Amino acid sequence: MYQLEQETPADWWEVEALYDLCFAPGRTALSSYRLRDGVPTVAALSAVLRDPEGPVAAAIRYWPAEVAGHDVLLLGPVAVHPTRQGEGLGAFLITETLREARNLGWDRVMLVGDAPYYRRFGFRKLEDVVMPPPTNPDRVLGVALTAGAWNGITGTVTKARGA
Numbered sequence: 001m002y003q004l005e006q007e008t009p010a011d012w013w014e015v016e017a018l019y020d021l022c023f024a025p026g027r028t029a030l031s032s033y034r035l036r037d038g039v040p041t042v043a044a045l046s047a048v049l050r051d052p053e054g055p056v057a058a059a060i061r062y063w064p065a066e067v068a069g070h071d072v073l074l075l076g077p078v079a080v081h082p083t084r085q086g087e088g089l090g091a092f093l094i095t096e097t098l099r100e101a102r103n104l105g106w107d108r109v110m111l112v113g114d115a116p117y118y119r120r121f122g123f124r125k126l127e128d129v130v131m132p133p134p135t136n137p138d139r140v141l142g143v144a145l146t147a148g149a150w151n152g153i154t155g156t157v158t159k160a161r162g163a
């Protein structure tokens, strides 16, 4: 049994270590990180799964961002410890937090990731939404939490207002 918990400030470096383990070196050079620089996470949606012995087995964070003045929720990074991958933890974290995002009133979520994985959660390529370069446009994906929430939304993803 895993415990789903909101990430606390005390978890920050343990989650960073998990991301370092799971992603290629230089992950913070990705353009998505420029949207996060100096911007607090959406704390209510950033979560960890702990295994019975206590270490973090999986983690997900969210940041606010904007496209042409519209609020968007930026999903990621999400990672599952290599010894726990393929057990459904990633799917559980994503499904639970997307449901909570809808409950909290978010309309649309986007990410940069592998379409073959995220398709199962409803994510599709965002044809008219541009991430700061260098980003492969085929990896820019979105899901609407309310009907038609991505309709007519075009432009470059920018940092959340006031950030």
Ligand SMILES: CC(C)(COP(=O)(O)OP(=O)(O)OC[C@H]1O[C@@H](n2cnc3c(N)ncnc32)[C@H](O)[C@@H]1OP(=O)(O)O)[C@@H](O)C(=O)NCCC(=O)NCCS
Binding pocket: 022, 023, 078, 079, 080, 081, 084, 085, 086, 087, 088, 089, 090, 091, 092, 112, 113, 114, 116, 117
């Ligand atoms: C990607 C990740 C979050 C998925 O979490 P997970 O708990 O391992 O995966 P789940 O148990 O939810 O789902 C497993 C399924 O996803 C598939 N899958 C996993 N990663 C995939 C990927 N990058 N592309 C396509 N399919 C993928 C598996 O083949 C498996 O398919 P099946 O259900 O048909 O057997 C996790 O493997 C991970 O942390 N990977 C390294 C970090 C990373 O790449 N994160 C971001 C992905 S863009």
